[in-house]
Amino acid sequence: MAEPVPFRGGGFQPRARRLVAVATLAVLVAGWSLASRAGWVSPIALPPPEEVATALVRLARSGELARHLAASLSRLVSGFALGAGAGVVVGLAIGLVSLARSAGMPVIAALFPIPKIALLPLFVVWFGIGEASKVATIAFGAFFPMAVATYGGVDGVDRTLIRMAQSFGLPTLSIVRKVVLPGALPAMLSGTRIAAAIAIILIVAAEMIGANEGIGAFILAAGNLMQTDQLVAGVVVLSVLGLTVSGLIGAAESVLLRWRR
Amino acid sequence: MAIRSILAGVAALACLSGGALAQETVVAGALRFVSNGALFVAIEKGFFKEEGLEVELRFFQAAQPIAVAVVSGDIDVGMTAFTGGFYNLAGKGGLKVIAAQAREKKGYEGNAVLVSNAAFAKGFRKIEDFPGHSLGITQVGSSFHYQIGQLARIKGFDLKRVELKPLQSLPAMAAALKTNQVDALIIAPHIAKGLAAAGDAHLIGWYSDFDEYQFGALFTSPKMIEARRATLEKFVRAYQKGAGEFASAMLRLDGAGKRVFDPAAADPIAGMIAKYVYPSDPPAEGTRKVKGATFYVDAQARLDVGDIHGQVAWYKSQGMVDAAVDPKAFIDLGFVKGHTNVPR
Numbered sequence: 023m024a025e026p027v028p029f030r031g032g033g034f035q036p037r038a039r040r041l042v043a044v045a046t047l048a049v050l051v052a053g054w055s056l057a058s059r060a061g062w063v064s065p066i067a068l069p070p071p072e073e074v075a076t077a078l079v080r081l082a083r084s085g086e087l088a089r090h091l092a093a094s095l096s097r098l099v100s101g102f103a104l105g106a107g108a109g110v111v112v113g114l115a116i117g118l119v120s121l122a123r124s125a126g127m128p129v130i131a132a133l134f135p136i137p138k139i140a141l142l143p144l145f146v147v148w149f150g151i152g153e154a155s156k157v158a159t160i161a162f163g164a165f166f167p168m169a170v171a172t173y174g175g176v177d178g179v180d181r182t183l184i185r186m187a188q189s190f191g192l193p194t195l196s197i198v199r200k201v202v203l204p205g206a207l208p209a210m211l212s213g214t215r216i217a218a219a220i221a222i223i224l225i226v227a228a229e230m231i232g233a234n235e236g237i238g239a240f241i242l243a244a245g246n247l248m249q250t251d252q253l254v255a256g257v258v259v260l261s262v263l264g265l266t267v268s269g270l271i272g273a274a275e276s277v278l279l280r281w282r283r
Numbered sequence: 284m285a286i287r288s289i290l291a292g293v294a295a296l297a298c299l300s301g302g303a304l305a306q307e308t309v310v311a312g313a314l315r316f317v318s319n320g321a322l323f324v325a326i327e328k329g330f331f332k333e334e335g336l337e338v339e340l341r342f343f344q345a346a347q348p349i350a351v352a353v354v355s356g357d358i359d360v361g362m363t364a365f366t367g368g369f370y371n372l373a374g375k376g377g378l379k380v381i382a383a384q385a386r387e388k389k390g391y392e393g394n395a396v397l398v399s400n401a402a403f404a405k406g407f408r409k410i411e412d413f414p415g416h417s418l419g420i421t422q423v424g425s426s427f428h429y430q431i432g433q434l435a436r437i438k439g440f441d442l443k444r445v446e447l448k449p450l451q452s453l454p455a456m457a458a459a460l461k462t463n464q465v466d467a468l469i470i471a472p473h474i475a476k477g478l479a480a481a482g483d484a485h486l487i488g489w490y491s492d493f494d495e496y497q498f499g500a501l502f503t504s505p506k507m508i509e510a511r512r513a514t515l516e517k518f519v520r521a522y523q524k525g526a527g528e529f530a531s532a533m534l535r536l537d538g539a540g541k542r543v544f545d546p547a548a549a550d551p552i553a554g555m556i557a558k559y560v561y562p563s564d565p566p567a568e569g570t571r572k573v574k575g576a577t578f579y580v581d582a583q584a585r586l587d588v589g590d591i592h593g594q595v596a597w598y599k600s601q602g603m604v605d606a607a608v609d610p611k612a613f614i615d616l617g618f619v620k621g622h623t624n625v626p627r
């Protein structure tokens with residue numbers, strides 16, 4: 023009699039365990055606090071976490087935090103919406119239309135690697151030192167990863183599904199809506215993650231020029247004044263912003279990709 | 284046999300390095316600015332060599348990293364303008380001010396106040412017109428920020444009514460003024476004159492017309508003072524000689540109190556400074572530019588100590604310097620005799 027074959031499926035499904043995530047962060051902060059207290063790290067090099075926490079509380083109480091966050095968030099949202107929106111449109115065009123693909127791919131390949139920070143002085147000339155240059159910096163940063171992720175996603179859609187839809191006689195627009203877009207969605211959502219992270223990174227760069235308000239401007243000013251507790255507090259705010267955005271995208275994923283289960 | 288010859292070689296090397304030690308090295312950090320002229324003159328004239336010192340210059344692109352490099356011990360001494368960041372770093376115990384750099388002094392050009400063509404056309408003609416206008420600065424807490432704060436105090440307007448625009452760099456400031464994106468700048472003399480001469484802006488006054496102040500300093504770290512005080516004393520002595528040469532050649536006033544350059548005295552000194560500040564320009568052009576950018580420097584590198592106390596108090600009042608910072612703790616009066624205006 024042959025032995026029954028044991029079930030070998032399962033695995034390859036890493037789950038996020040919230041407790042582990044929180045514990046990891048807690049251990050990191052505790053180690054930092056210990057290193058500061060023991061004098062291994064000079065307060066000039068890195069302020070102890072207690073001072074950073076005090077600075078954060080002071081910022082929040084005085085209403086400064088809300089003011090800076092509001093300024094940065096409005097730039098972030100409008101820059102990201104413009105950049106990522108255009109990225110989706112261009113990415114879809116590249117993924118679906120030969121002419122757009124031939125024209126768009128080399129342009130993206132040529133422009134994507136340019137550090138947007140290097141273009142900042144030009145943005146100032148083109149868009150001035152007001153809001154436009156700041157939104158433009160963030161939009162340019164978010165555009166490229168979104169466009170690349172979108173056409174990559176469209177390219178990766180299972181061709182047999184498209185052929186099947188064609189053999190059922192579906193019109194092109196319907197195929198795009200019912201097969202291509204859902205198929206490309208996972209790639210587009212991970213592109214959104216990268217685009218959002220780049221947008222947050224670029225907040226500091228965007229607020230280098232002529233900004234008095236905003237988390238980036240606050241971090242720069244704290245750095246200029248060597249107020250390291252406030253500088254790290256500002257960085258913590260950016261980090262929390264990153265976590266929040268990542269959480270929002272995660273929530274969107276679980277709703278939009280329900281069909282994959 | 285082989286071991287013995289190796290030992291002999293090591294001994295010879297030890298003797299050689301012993302000989303080199305007689306010429307002790309001091310690593311100095313600075314910007315390529317005319318305000319550091321005294322240091323460059325002292326090097327060129329060999330004053331450090333006379334004291335048995337070899338000065339190794341490290342040039343930086345911005346002021347703040349110089350102070351940070353002194354704190355971290357990467358360089359032994361540094362020279363920059365005072366900023367809010369400098370005072371915070373000094374207050375944390377990382378820096379000691381030991382001698383003077385440049386100073387804003389009546390009768391001598393220093394930083395200038397420039398107004399954009401558009402703002403000038405609309406009637407921005409004097410310092411009192413600042414309220415309701417924008418001013419480009421490099422960074423929060425920079426010397427330009429301090430200077431507009433003092434102009435506001437002297438002319439009695441509220442600093443909050445001036446919109447400050449941090450633009451990070453001098454070229455960005457000049458570009459923003461030329462394109463009328465900011466209404467005014469307070470900026471170093473050579474840039475101000477260039478912009479005004481090209482018709483890109485209007486020069487409405489010199490900062491030194493309204494106020495005098497200790498612009499910057501020579502500083503080191505407490506560790507350095509503890510470990511190499513004698514070396515620092517030699518360094519400051521040579522530096523003071525450089526300041527003396529600089530002052531006698533570059534800071535002459537005529538009978539009417541106007542600054543004049545005697546080419547026989549000023550040109551060689553300006554030429555020495557030009558080698559460091561404008562290394563890519565032909566010597567004659569560099570010399571001319573240095574003369575146009577000369578700040579006042581005390582002939583004995585004495586500090587206006589009371590003014591430094593005043594600066595720290597102003598930065599504190601603006602919330603830019605921590606309340607715990609005490610100027611007494613970060614100024615070491617022991618290296619230069621006769622500092623002026625020392626608070627009791």
